[in-house]
Amino acid sequence: MTVLLEADPSPVTGHPWFGRYRLAPAAGAATLRDLLRHEIRDTGYWYQTHLPAAPIALPAASYAELFRVSRALLDLVRRTALESAATTEGRLTAYRMPPSEQQLFLADQFTEERYADCVARPDIVIGPDGPRFLEFNVSGALGGPVEFHCRMEVWRRLYTDARGRLPFDYQHPFAVRAEMFRQLCAESGLPPRVAMVGSARDQGGFTRYFDLQVDHFNSHGLLARFFEPEDLHEAWDCPPRLRYGLGLRDFTIPDWAELGIDTAPVQTALDNGCLLVGTQTSTFLSSKLTMGLLSEGRPWMSAAERALVDRYLPWTRVLSHRWTTRGERKVDLVEFTLAHRESLVLKESIGMSGRQVLIGRESDRADWTAAVTAAAETGTSVVQEFVAPRTCRLAMVADGVDEPYDTEVAPVFGPLLFGGRPAGLFARFFGDGREGIVSVAGAGCSDDCVVSI
Template sequence: MTTHTRPQHHPWFGSYALSRPPRLGAAGVRDVLLREMDDIGFHQDLVSARPLLVPPQSAAELYGAAARLLALLRKALLASGPTPRHRMAALGTDESLHPLFTDDRTEERYCACMARPDAVIGEHGPQFLEFNVGGAVGGAVHTHMLTRAWRHVHADVDRLPFDAPSLFGARRRVFATVCEELKQAPGVALLGTLRDLPGVRTTRYFDAEVHHLRRHGFAAEFFEPEELDRGHGPGGRFRYPLGLRHFTVTEWRRHGIDLAPVRRALDAGCTFLAPQTAFLVSNKKVLGWVSEGLPWMTAADRALVRRYLPWTRVVGDRRVTWRGRCTGLGELLLRRRRRFVLKKAVGMCGDGVLLGPSTDPAVWRRAVEAALRDEDSIAQEYVEAGRCAAEVTDGTESGTRPATIAPLLGPYVMAGRPAGCLVRYFADGSSGIVSMYGHGALINVLLAAR
């Protein structure tokens, strides 16, 4: 007879649990969340009943490791070649996917100014599975609004029981710094499209940040791509010194969107953040380079990688060392399928990801053979996500219940500083490919207890 034991809660998460304010109850908490998240893309039937609260030292470790690894990835990418063309050649990437480069100083200086890695809590703490870099990284607006919602839920206490970075505030400070460096008045054009946001009816997703910026002295405006040309002022100069790239070239080409207005805005003096090079930093092959080790890496760099990155290699017909043994990479992946994940070097929202433990062996074999042939993927050692306590509700007391979840953590880093942390999870406690879009994950935020 097989017995099933309840997964143990990982000590990294601590044992903090915020009580719901009596004045609100389950229905009131749900109402606050739905009001803040209205029309920005949010599951409404079942929601988190409390934020994920962790010890301050755990949050500090998560953000600190994220910032240090991001800096290492940036250095690795820039060291791979002196120009964007050299770097794309080193990555084997299609140059047509990166048509919006600007001057070298801007590209190199700001390419890692905003990012959100994906991490799970492994046996010994945070393990970073990938780094999403740039202004188009998903979940930023959700993170800001959810953090604001929990502030409202606990607004009647004298002192909030948690620290909650403002994502919009952190991004605003990046914008302010860059405007000062450019000797320009603070102004930002937010460029995106509702076509990227399934089920969203209005521009509230973008307007929330526009209003935030305006309240803090910025000129700010949202543009759909077809509207961008009206941002040009007298003499053809673009009216905003900065732009926020709420898009990827791949997605916009899929929508049939013309990128020429973006090129015109760049040529007319608008600095879009993060610049095109950000998408090269987020290429998962860079993660493989750093995991395998580069000649210039210091002992401290290598220790950081050993501690926080799972074993990751660029897939090719070559030999690697895994757990002290030299072997062919293809042979290793086929022999040890359940120990590995296969990921396309370029992809998002779980696209192009195969989890060895849950993939049919025949499907896995074909994918490995294709990856060896095309050299467009990485292999990464599988990390089982640690569990923690949570609480979910449908807005009724009878529909409020505790849950044990395996969260995927997304700590945002803006100019090296903490900017909030997205949490994605399945309420039934399952792990795997966790995404808001396509996989139906619930979302929350991680906060540090005071």
């Protein structure tokens, strides 16, 4: 079987960053559909009509670049968020956080800050000038690890040769995360036990999403258990030798609020010595306002850090009635935003799955003007330069199609970082040629593992 094919990039939307080669499909359409859907079954994942027929393959240099820059920028994001105020209370005020986010903080502020960035995943597109980081997702509940695991189970089965070798390299998020927890347990003087805190109600009523993760922990030197919030008292209200002093916070406050799930048991567990990562301070790191502050520049940044930000972050500003810089000139920010609708994107500071994003070129002038005017008054949104994504060629399968076919996709890359270590590369994209906000949840897009060749 021929494993590698010529990338054959689009002369209009392609980019050399994606490399010269891609992986050929290793099975027929029916087999691929059956395997991919079987592995991700009962995890609460959305049904996808278009599925990848092979992993996305990148040259080693491009693959490494995403992780190298992600780690450097995450450090700057952390510093930017923490220096916004000296205390949690000050940051809540500075970021104008809604009441829903003003909970689940640890009493020990050092510990709260120390473990805020344990789990992170930026969203990156490849623009005309290479990678551009659109935002940072910093949360124990970010998407990618389980999806990557399920997809990679299929790719390993199909691409492993008779000698047990794969034609590509990758990191597995479960393995890297288990090592992170082993190190955290050692650092904290705790036994190797991990509490997985979430709710099956957030996963379509199924526990398999959590079972996959718990099983991996348990088979790799850690004792793990999944806790619904109603059972979380069993993690701390027990003899010391049975306590779970460390865990993963695999839920978001907005998701639980929509489902009517009470977060009080989590706060009680935190108050009784359970450390759940990433801590609530991650909300400041995830805020789009942090991207705006970082893009505008901080007084403590070195020339090299400034150059890194200028190269990899699209121009982003916290929207309010003020003057700022755009290139070499000073502009009235609100007037500039109103006048340059087709080259800008408006984003609320807190949001998931693209729900609080307005793309200027996809909006009419009246809607754009109303949204910008309202956002300028609250000061809790950013305006960001629109990055026209470049594409790569990928084999796909779709419902009702007998054979894999090639198409151009514009992936949003999500390098997973656990404890600052590369932990696998996840990608989302539209497999049917559509453009717009890429989000698996409800947007009908597809996803895939990304590997290095």
